[in-house]
Amino acid sequence: MNTRYYDFFHKVQKDYRHYCVSLLKEYHFTSYEVDVLTFLVNNPTLDQAKDIVYIKGISKGLVAKAVKSLYDKGYINIKIDDKDRRCMHLLLSDKCQDISKIITDSTSEFTKYLQNGITSDDMVIINSIFMKMNKNLDEFERRYK
Numbered sequence: 001m002n003t004r005y006y007d008f009f010h011k012v013q014k015d016y017r018h019y020c021v022s023l024l025k026e027y028h029f030t031s032y033e034v035d036v037l038t039f040l041v042n043n044p045t046l047d048q049a050k051d052i053v054y055i056k057g058i059s060k061g062l063v064a065k066a067v068k069s070l071y072d073k074g075y076i077n078i079k080i081d082d083k084d085r086r087c088m089h090l091l092l093s094d095k096c097q098d099i100s101k102i103i104t105d106s107t108s109e110f111t112k113y114l115q116n117g118i119t120s121d122d123m124v125i126i127n128s129i130f131m132k133m134n135k136n137l138d139e140f141e142r143r144y145k
Helices: 004-023 031-042 049-056 060-072 094-114 120-144
Strands: 076-080 088-092
Touching: 004 031, 004 094, 031 049, 031 060, 031 076, 031 088, 031 094, 049 060, 060 076
Parallel strands: none
Antiparallel strands: 076 088
């Protein structure tokens, strides 16, 4: 079995994290705080800690610690859901405007660098393959959950 897929995706995630941490070093964030912030900036419709845990694969404890720290520092606000009081939405505060811009710009820059030399036709093929692989994963999850 070829594990290069896993190595590649792990490397992308690791390199993106290191890149963002380096760009935000003046704020003295932990790498998990950067993970939470980049997730919230890059996924505005996913605003719950459980989303970060599931998608980023970070433990609940580490996400909770990072959220509390960011809240205490004033970078995020927490809004209790109107319908389900157990549900909390994580919102970037006004203090996060400059950080959001840095993250948005860095995501764009990282993506451009990653896709350097790849044509738009190549991207169509890559996206098609990823969609098929995602569908396969959905089926895999249904069978083994």
